Amino acid sequence: MASAMFKKINRFGIYHLIPTLLRSKPDVIISTFPIAAGMMSLIKEAGWLRSVPLITVITDHSVHSAWIHPQTDLYLVGSDAVKMGLLEMGVESDKVKVTGIPIHPKFSIEQNRSRLRNKYHIGQDQKVLLIMGGGVGIFKHFQPVLKQLDNMPWKLKIVIICGHNQKLYHHFMEISRSSKHDIQVEAFVNNINEWMAIADVMITKPGGLTISEAIASELPMIIFKPLGGQEADNTHFLLSSGIAIAADNRSELIDQLNHLLANESILDLMRANMQMQTMRRTEALRPGCGRCCAASVSVLS
Numbered sequence: 001m002a003s004a005m006f007k008k009i010n011r012f013g014i015y016h017l018i019p020t021l022l023r024s025k026p027d028v029i030i031s032t033f034p035i036a037a038g039m040m041s042l043i044k045e046a047g048w049l050r051s052v053p054l055i056t057v058i059t060d061h062s063v064h065s066a067w068i069h070p071q072t073d074l075y076l077v078g079s080d081a082v083k084m085g086l087l088e089m090g091v092e093s094d095k096v097k098v099t100g101i102p103i104h105p106k107f108s109i110e111q112n113r114s115r116l117r118n119k120y121h122i123g124q125d126q127k128v129l130l131i132m133g134g135g136v137g138i139f140k141h142f143q144p145v146l147k148q149l150d151n152m153p154w155k156l157k158i159v160i161i162c163g164h165n166q167k168l169y170h171h172f173m174e175i176s177r178s179s180k181h182d183i184q185v186e187a188f189v190n191n192i193n194e195w196m197a198i199a200d201v202m203i204t205k206p207g208g209l210t211i212s213e214a215i216a217s218e219l220p221m222i223i224f225k226p227l228g229g230q231e232a233d234n235t236h237f238l239l240s241s242g243i244a245i246a247a248d249n250r251s252e253l254i255d256q257l258n259h260l261l262a263n264e265s266i267l268d269l270m271r272a273n274m275q276m277q278t279m280r281r282t283e284a285l286r287p288g289c290g291r292c293c294a295a296s297v298s299v300l301s
Contacts, residue, residue, distance in 0.1 A: 055073060063089070117198055197217055222257060
């Protein structure tokens with residue numbers, strides 16, 4: 001049995017992680033990613049750090065078996081629906097606490113949209129499109145999209161957040177020079193809350209944290225080329241809640257974007273649905289829920 005466990009650890013490439021953990025002597029281990037939780041569960045199952053609590057923070061709006069691992073001591077989840085999903089999969093009730101999805105407290109600050117537009121030299125009536133790719137994410141499909149956007153009937157302010165991908169940053173900078181739109185390319189930023197407050201629409205992948213920040217910012221979303229698994233589950237949550245639409249190809253994306261920007265009433269309805277989502281969930285989607293997560297960690301550790 002022990003031999004089989006060592007083979008699993010080596011197969012996942014995590015054997016080198018054990019000395020680092022032993023040196024750091026953690027009081028508690030917190031995971032926000034299914035693979036990381038699985039790695040730690042294997043390490044504990046093999047006999048290391050058995051007394052150290054392992055906490056998994058589920059940052060999606062649904063639950064998948066990939067999140068569940070036998071050595072997990074506590075699951076912090078965003079809603080009662082996710083808790084019920086865990087219970088149906090056999091997780092004990094006392095191992096699940098509804099805390100909400102923790103996002104930065106700055107998303108709780110009410111933003112003055114007019115002042116922010118002046119700050120960033122954006123016209124009060126100009127339509128602003130925010131594009132976030134989640135690492136590489138949608139960007140590998142997006143270069144032709146930017147060229148197609150030139151056929152739209154109005155001129156947009158387009159803000160592209162590339163994160164740490166320098167290759168994409170320089171590539172989009174090159175494209176921006178020949179576009180009819182005002183394209184602003186950013187690397188990693190610390191003011192995404194302000195950009196979400198300014199934007200009229202965001203094109204993104206359905207990552208749990210990103211969409212939670214967008215809901216807190218009341219920013220309508222277009223989900224571009226969602227994948228299966230958790231992305232499909234998060235997309236279903238967004239569509240069924242009336243707070244986003246999805247596009248599976250470039251042509252559909254352009255059509256959906258044109259339709260949204262031409263119909264302010266639809267954007268208003270999506271924003272109202274986001275307000276309803278926040279009101280329905282006592283803790284979920286609220287920036288202050290990070291404190292609830294921290295309190296839960298403190299009790300267990």
